[in-house]
Amino acid sequence: MVKAVVLGAAGGIGQPLSLLLKANPLVTELGLYDIVNTPGVAADLSHISTPAKKALTNADIVVIPAGVPRKPGMTRDDLFKINAGIVKGLATGIATTAPKAFVLVISNPVNSTVPIVAEVFKKFGVFDPKRLFGVTTLDVVRASTFVAEILGDLSLSKSVAVPVVGGHSGVTIVPLLSQSSHPLPSSLSQDKYEALVKRVQFGGDEVVKAKDGAGSATLSMAYAGAEFAAKIIRAVNGEKGIADATGSSALASELGEKLPYFSSNVELGREGVVKVHPLGKITEAEQTLVKAAIPELTKNIETGVNFVAEAYKAEESRL
């Protein structure tokens, strides 16, 4: 029995993601919540439409694609102003109603929204780093597809596994191409390697540009979110030793206290993350990428942490 809940269910990501979760035979109950149009989506999916509190009751897994997407010319950080408050509000609902649920944060900027959820959970005394995830799976999906493209066989894209670690924006996205299950051609030039890294790091921009003002990736994100959620659901269901071998996911870092949030390869179990795998053997070029990611990621994390601290301070001074 697994209850999955989607917060932001009527959105560009939320609708197809809800459909994919409904199609997952392991999901026995689906809760949908949005501030608009939820009854329509719920009726369409012939499922429940409930207020957040009710939707969240008994949730095992909560996926959050709520918030505004980018338009051309914007960075993910530009979304912080609006999305930080939305995510803080939803995190409060989860902390008070479904504190044991696995939480998968899709809302951007993920590098800052994950710390926001964590800080709210800490405030309510329900923070468990083993159960909180920033969804970076789309970077893994992109890396696999682009590598398959370079290998000249797109049918490989589902079987190519490339770990992508770090965060989810620009230079914080670190594809470990040397660890690809299907090695890159040894003839690949330095220029082509660098272009591939850039394409993985800035793949989101391609979609934002192509949609030309109508938002960012929704369908590929719903696919990636459902794939990652499916792994969590199998773990919740008691399946042991599920490796998220292709990357994605949240907390705990080998990189020290300053960087408490860093996507890594992990092993999942009923209680959440059972093991965080180290980066392993990486090339000099990849070490340079990791080094470049750290200051930006650190700044993004601080932005999220400070937002929650200031919000609580303001709330207390009003009391």
Ligand SMILES: NC(=O)C1=CN([C@@H]2O[C@H](COP(=O)(O)OP(=O)(O)OC[C@H]3O[C@@H](n4cnc5c(N)ncnc54)[C@H](O)[C@@H]3O)[C@@H](O)[C@H]2O)C=CC1
């Ligand atoms: N992690 C990742 O890899 C990716 C993240 N994203 C992010 O996902 C978010 C959603 O993107 P889209 O679905 O395209 O946007 P959208 O605008 O189509 O949908 C967002 C939905 O959230 C709802 N919403 C807003 N405030 C809410 C609240 N307080 N409670 C519940 N629902 C609320 C809206 O009513 C809307 O239905 C954006 O922040 C986007 O940047 C997008 C693609 C990839």
Ligand SMILES: O=C([O-])CC(=O)C(=O)O
């Ligand atoms: O680029 C965006 O704003 C949406 C996103 O996170 C992605 O597609 O990776």
